Amino acid sequence: MGEVSMATVGKVGIIRFSALGDIASALPVMRACREEPLIITSPLGESLLRDEFDDILVLQNKRLGTVIGLVRALRKRRLEVITDLQSNDRSKIICRFSATDYVNSNGIDQQQQTTRILHDIAMRSGCFQSLDMAPEPRERSYIVLNAGSSEKWISKRLPVEKWIEISRLLDERFGLEFVLTGSADEREYVQSLARHLPVSCRVVAGKTSLPELKGILREAFLTVSTDSGPMHISAVMKTPTMGLFGATNWIRSAPFGPWSIALYDRRYFSDGTPPQQSQQQPGPYYDNIDIEQGLTQLQTYLDR
Numbered sequence: 668m669g670e671v672s673m674a675t676v677g678k679v680g681i682i683r684f685s686a687l688g689d690i691a692s693a694l695p696v697m698r699a700c701r702e703e704p705l706i707i708t709s710p711l712g713e714s715l716l717r718d719e720f721d722d723i724l725v726l727q728n729k730r731l732g733t734v735i736g737l738v739r740a741l742r743k744r745r746l747e748v749i750t751d752l753q754s755n756d757r758s759k760i761i762c763r764f765s766a767t768d769y770v771n772s773n774g775i776d777q778q779q780q781t782t783r784i785l786h787d788i789a790m791r792s793g794c795f796q797s798l799d800m801a802p803e804p805r806e807r808s809y810i811v812l813n814a815g816s817s818e819k820w821i822s823k824r825l826p827v828e829k830w831i832e833i834s835r836l837l838d839e840r841f842g843l844e845f846v847l848t849g850s851a852d853e854r855e856y857v858q859s860l861a862r863h864l865p866v867s868c869r870v871v872a873g874k875t876s877l878p879e880l881k882g883i884l885r886e887a888f889l890t891v892s893t894d895s896g897p898m899h900i901s902a903v904m905k906t907p908t909m910g911l912f913g914a915t916n917w918i919r920s921a922p923f924g925p926w927s928i929a930l931y932d933r934r935y936f937s938d939g940t941p942p943q944q945s946q947q948q949p950g951p952y953y954d955n956i957d958i959e960q961g962l963t964q965l966q967t968y969l970d971r
Contacts, residue, residue: 679794680741680749680767682707682758683785684726687877687896688920690715692781693752694903695923699786699795705744707737707761714877715900734761741765748792752785782903782923802926803905804971805888809844810837811901813892814860815853815872822914822946823893824856825953827863833891833958838866840962843888848872848880848897889969891958894920902927907968909961913952916941926968930961 681704683693690712697704697720706716706723713725724744726737738761741749746767751758754772762769770791775784782798789795814830816823834845845864849857849872857872875883884890884897885904892898892908894915902908902922910922910929917929918941933939934955946952962969 678702678744678746679704679792680707680724680744680746680765681705681752681789682749682761683712683752684709684758685753687711687715688894688899689781691896691899691903692923693785694719695782695798696752696785696789696795699789699798701794701796704750704794705746707741707749711877715881718878718881729757737761738764741767748794750789750792750794752788754788777919779919780921780923781919784919800925802924802968802971805907805968806886807841807843808886808888809846809869810841811846811848811884811887811890811892811897811906812868813848813890813895813897813901815849815857816893816895817850817852820914820947822949822952823895824949825893825911825956827860829953829956830860831864834864834866834868836958837889837891841888844869846871846883846887848875848883889965898922907965909958909965911953911956912941913956914942914946914950916945926965928961928964930956930958932956 679700681697683690706720710725713723727733742765749762749767749769751762751769751771770788772788775787786798845866845868847857847861847868847870851873854873858870861868861870881900884901884906887906890901890906890908892910894910894912898910902924908922908927912929912931917931921929932953932955935952
């Protein structure tokens with residue numbers, strides 16, 4: 668469809684499923700909707716978004732009968748437009764059979780940061796305004812280290828020696844408590860890492876619900892994280908965030924906002940080009956990541 672005139676637009680639907688980081692990266696776009704939208708998401712998305720949006724329609728699973736039930740529910744809602752921020756086969760079917768105009772990713776430049784891609788899609792509808800890029804002052808509360816990743820993505824995990832270096836530098840610079848986050852599956856790994864760090868730290872990995880994790884990241888002074896869902900949540904909560912990259916693409920998966928930065932090993936990736944495909948096997952991707960570079964670039968936001 669073409670751009671929708673604001674004079675004709677009523678209720679707006681927004682579709683976003685997938686992994687936690689994918690949903691979190693869409694949050695600034697959802698907030699930019701000119702009116703309260705209907706969010707169409709997964710149970711995971713509902714858990715992340717329910718403190719910010721009242722109108723949420725949940726696709727409980729991927730079974731055909733469930734998808735058909737969702738389509739029927741959408742037809743009853745009589746939306747004026749659906750902004751498809753998922754743009755996969757399932758979301759396209761949902762849009763096509765919902766008797767609603769919709770916009771998707773066709774013709775969008777995919778070689779940019781994910782939130783920018785999603786915002787470009789959304790702006791086609793005429794229902795969204797510019798992203799909120801205004802920073803917020805931070806309390807000198809604590810520093811979050813989100814060191815984990817799923818067993819599938821152990822390639823995202825930095826060497827213990829690197830976390831020791833990072834935590835020592837941040838402790839010398841700020842003298843704040845460290846909070847180590849992670850999922851229940853990462854708890855053993857994070858606890859083991861904590862025993863090696865030369866700083867005082869509190870491990871909450873596996874002990875928080877998703878809303879509680881969101882609150883921890885919202886109130887942090889600084890987050891240093893692997894490429895993960897918590898990294899994206901931290902950034903969209905306007906917490907200064909350093910994303911540590913090597914096995915994955917730091918351009919497309921970069922954390923949101925000028926208060927965030929994607930760091931990578933500039934020796935290993937000497938030409939500045941991310942890996943063409945995400946690497947699932949561990950490798951020496953992180954040995955020379957320079958945290959000082961990140962602190963220098965985020966100084967404005969850490970001094971507020």
